[in-house]
Amino acid sequence: MNEFLQFDNITFENKKHSISELKSISLEIRRDIIKMLALAKSGHSGGPLGLADFMAALFFDNYMKYDSSNPNLPSRDRFVLSAGHLVPVLYSILARAGYFPIQELSTLRKYGSRLQGHPGLDTELPGIETSSGSLGQGISIAVGMAMSDKLISKNSRKVFSLTGDGELQEGTVWEAAMCASNYKLNNLCWIIDNNDCQIDGRVKDVMSIYPIDEKFKAFGFNTIEIDGHNFEEIRTALNFFEENSKSSSKPTAIILKTFMGMGVSFMKDKYQWHGNPPSIEQAEQALKELI
């Protein structure tokens, strides 16, 4: 294996970090994504790179409650990746949080790996809350979890779930939105990754789902739209949800304005990188930029 495709063994703690620390965490995650995809020779590069900043803050800036040494801790908050194809960013996060050995990242999409192309609960990979990959289903599962927590178990757990923007074209997404609002699921934080890219092109050209914030408002959500690469704004948004979960009866939608492929010059904002891995040469080039 090329030396530059090897993974170091640094893990991160879930505590208040400085913004420069968060930036170096998200850089590490971006490097993981490039290495994993180059080694896998297939998979989705662009979306995961665009989410590295938000995910770093969510998992490593003391917003979510979890214990990687006890993945099934009954009181943990849950993260449901509805856009299952973005899973490389989650695998990196989970490995760096200590859920499983970092070196396992090199097995992405390979035969016998727990790191399936789309997350599979059957692999029993610690930290994965559900299988996902058929778009629109994960968010509805998250709604079911939030209902279970709030209305049946009556606990204070939170559920975070991430959908893509193209995913909002799936009709069931709006069934989930309707239900979240109907049952006043203020324990649900719905994150929309709005990079305006999907396989066939710009989301607005394939099938416009805009305006996103007004749609969620109309469905009864507290909404906030932020720069998904600005840690100050990410913190504001996560604090906004935290506050809503105490004082509002509405679920929260965070609309992340992101760039697909963020951090790598030749990938940035190019929808062609939705579902492609970098070649070894492109990976080497990308990793030179991610320092």
Add this chain to the structure above:
Amino acid sequence: MKEYLKLQDKKTTREGFGEGLAELGEKYSNVVVLGGDITGSVMTSIFRDKFPDRFFSIGIAEQNATTIAVGMALSGKIPFFSSYSAFAAFRNADQLRVSVCYNNANVKIGGGHSGLTVGPDGATHQSLEEIALLRALPNMTLIVPCDYNETKKATIAVGEMIGPAYIRFGRPKVALFTTEDTPFEIGKAEIFRDGDDVAIIACGSMVWVALEAAKHLYNDHNINARVINNHTIKPIDSLTIETAARECKCIVTAEEHQINGGLGSAVAEVVVKSYPVPMEFIGVNDTFGTSGEPEELLEKFDLTWQNIYNNCLKVIKRK
């Protein structure tokens, strides 16, 4: 006919589902029910009225209800979602495949108003294909009980097993002929009538019709038909089917469902592999239903004891 069978009355299978569910609710505090607007029709209303805190209306959104059930199952609850089979197996087929079955989530689906006997509502509501769909899904358990008592037992049994399960039941009153004492175990087909001349393997409402056919075969021709209530389509009871093939040497299957991919296909898969014998298939033959009274429709589509009887005579000649 076995001594634990006795024709008592006519009663709907959906009452068995509704009452079984309420009994489960009594027994287990983590049983929850999701409604899809037709709670009175599928009788989840009994549970709702008894346990309003554990009943959640999801509206006319079967896909969402199915995945919400998954979220609840992944949170330690035992969720039941019920709608008409037309919407509880097909509208949400992708959710059943990826979120329920691939997750091996402990979700239970009650598919009501199944088959032709939903009657006047017509073809859109007469689901005749879901056995084919559901039995292809890994991890799925699929049960088609034969009457009120068995539906109640099956409902309680799926609540007590772990993993995805689907119970298929119907709308009209049908013969109530099993009793409290009739054995029921998931995955174990029951021989309701002994015989070695021909085996009739049936599920759902066709089990009683098969017993009727067997009675006439004996009275008219001294033919002893073995009638098997194959309530669990998946996992199928290969042993009982193989034994029937070996001992009776010919088989007729009967179901209120398409012949393509249904119970008959499931039986044939076992038979051709273990002990090939001639078979005939009673079911709907690659066509949609139509409006009409249940009895009229069963006659039009040849789901009658006379047709089972004739096919038994035919298949015996092929031995």
